[in-house]
Amino acid sequence: MVLEHTEKTPEVMIEHCPRDLAAEKLLDLFFRIHYVVGMKVEDTLRTNDVLNRHQVAVLWTIRSEGIEGLSMRRKYIESTMTGWYDISSSAISKAIRAIAKSPLELITIEEHPKSAREKLITLTPRGRKFVHAMVKNGTAMCQWFLDNMSKYDAERDICLYIYSKTNAIFNRMIDRERIELGEKHEDPKKSNQLLQHPLAANFLEKHYNYAEIPRVPREYSALMQLDIFFPIHYKAGNRVETALRKGASLNRQQVIILWAIAAQGVDGEKMERKLIEQTLKDWLEITSSSVSKAIRSLTDPPLNILTITENPASGREKIVCLTTEGKKVVQDMLSNGKDYLQNLISELSDEEINMVISIFARTHEIFKQYPGPFREGQPLKEATAW
Numbered sequence: 001m002v003l004e005h006t007e008k009t010p011e012v013m014i015e016h017c018p019r020d021l022a023a024e025k026l027l028d029l030f031f032r033i034h035y036v037v038g039m040k041v042e043d044t045l046r047t048n049d050v051l052n053r054h055q056v057a058v059l060w061t062i063r064s065e066g067i068e069g070l071s072m073r074r075k076y077i078e079s080t081m082t083g084w085y086d087i088s089s090s091a092i093s094k095a096i097r098a099i100a101k102s103p104l105e106l107i108t109i110e111e112h113p114k115s116a117r118e119k120l121i122t123l124t125p126r127g128r129k130f131v132h133a134m135v136k137n138g139t140a141m142c143q144w145f146l147d148n149m150s151k152y153d154a155e156r157d158i159c160l161y162i163y164s165k166t167n168a169i170f171n172r173m174i175d176r177e178r179i180e181l182g183e184k185h186e187d188p189k190k191s192n193q194l195l196q197h198p199l200a201a202n203f204l205e206k207h208y209n210y211a212e213i214p215r216v217p218r219e220y221s222a223l224m225q226l227d228i229f230f231p232i233h234y235k236a237g238n239r240v241e242t243a244l245r246k247g248a249s250l251n252r253q254q255v256i257i258l259w260a261i262a263a264q265g266v267d268g269e270k271m272e273r274k275l276i277e278q279t280l281k282d283w284l285e286i287t288s289s290s291v292s293k294a295i296r297s298l299t300d301p302p303l304n305i306l307t308i309t310e311n312p313a314s315g316r317e318k319i320v321c322l323t324t325e326g327k328k329v330v331q332d333m334l335s336n337g338k339d340y341l342q343n344l345i346s347e348l349s350d351e352e353i354n355m356v357i358s359i360f361a362r363t364h365e366i367f368k369q370y371p372g373p374f375r376e377g378q379p380l381k382e383a384t385a386w
Contacts, residue, residue: 010152010210017357022345023338025357030240030341031263032364038233039282040367044141044374045134045230050104053285054095056134057081059106060230062123063131070128073112074119096121106130135226140374142229143222148366154210155362160221161213162352162359163228164197168204169347170236177239195224207349243340244333253294255333256283258305261322262330269327273308273318295320305329 017025046056058077065080066072078092099106106127112118123131149156197203198214216224245255260279265271273295280291298306305326311317322330345353 010154010158013152013155014354014358017354019345019350019353022353022357023341024334026341026345026360027240027334027337028263029357029360029364030237030337031259033360034233034237034240035260035279035283037229037363037367038237040370040372041138041141041226041229041233044137044372051099052095054081054092055099057234058092058095058099058121059123059127059131059134060234062107062121063135064227064230071120071122074109074121077121099127104130135223136376137374138226138229139222140376141372142225144371144374145363145366146221146225148369149362151362154213154215155359156221157213157215158210158355159359159362160197160216160224160228161199161203161208162355163225163232164200165203165348165352166344166356167228167231167236168200169344170239171231172204173343174235174239195220195227197224204347207352209349209351210355240337240340244337246336248329248333250329251294253280253284253286253290254298256280257294257298257320258322258326258330258333261320262334268330270319270321272311273320276320298326 042053042056045051045060046053051059058081061077061080062072063069074096077096078089081092082089096107096109098104100109104126105124108122108124110120110122112120146156146159149159198216199208241252241255241259244259245252248255250258257276257280260276261271262268264275264279276295277288277291280286280294281288295306295308297303299308303325304323307321307323308318309321311319348356
């Protein structure tokens with residue numbers, strides 16, 4: 001990879017964010033990166049709705065963290081995904097079985113050669129082609145995204161650096177948590193198709209300023225961005241969700257409802273019920289009745305966190321509002337989230353903090369104009385032809 005350094009520094013284009021406000025600002029932006037952007041990434045990878053969100057996560061975890069990007073212990077997949085989602089091992093098993101059997105047949109489930117008590121999940125030739133089509137679609141999406149990262153000359157390269165660095169920091173934070181919990185680790189050999197940022201060997205130990213960030217050749221940048229986007233959404237995003245829940249007797253659905261109100265609601269306190277329902281249905285792929293149940297659980301005793309009133313602009317619509325108790329619960333949630341993200345902020349220089357806030361804000365701005373879906377590869381058509 002031939003590298004050049006940026007010729008101009010973009011200080012005048014990037015606003016300063018005080019260090020003591022950075023975690024709060026980043027948490028607000030993280031909802032948008034995790035939900036608004038993350039959903040677009042998932043929808044691109046599951047082209048034509050061939051796979052549900054859990055199945056996309058299974059295949060992408062194998063590709064990005066498996067042995068040679070082809071196989072992985074079933075236990076590792078289950079422990080990883082139950083950590084990401086508020087779902088049972090049986091639900092993960094169901095997702096795995098669905099992509100192993102006809103008509104998909106994208107993976108095999110076999111006895112692990114080194115342990116009769118473990119199963120090994122491996123991509124079939126059909127599965128490899130399917131994943132290749134997912135990558136093709138995701139790369140096309142990321143190329144569109146980076147083409148729009150053009151506010152100043154170095155913006156695209158700063159974007160790749162910032163996402164790569166924050167992803168590496170989150171990975172280290174997550175690894176430390178797993179070690180403390182005694183969770184089992186896979187020892188993956190990274191697939192050759194996964195690109196590392198040119199500063200990857202040093203940026204966990206060193207801070208880089210604008211002028212030191214190299215230009216990444218255009219032919220590598222889109223795939224590099226795709227390899228960064230997914231873990232930022234799945235791993236980091238779901239760890240932030242877990243942090244929000246700390247100390248509260250709330251499940252994942254309830255936390256997402258409250259986070260959505262805080263991040264997207266009027267004054268962070270109220271939101272149209274139909275918007276909450278759409279958010280949960282998109283995010284968690286659950287039915288309207290399940291969404292209604294989750295909302296009711298927050299309005300009923302003993303929680304009493306929400307109230308539901310008529311929308312004054314339309315008697316047919318409802319407004320979901322935080323109660324006094326609900327505001328306290330949300331404040332505690334957001335405080336937990338800020339504390340968690342402070343661990344990330346503490347590993348960044350002042351200049352890098354400015355870059356993170358700027359790049360995350362620009363990412364959300366660009367994805368609001370999302371023209372997708374990107375469907376260069378057609379997994380469904382290809383799958384039926386094999």
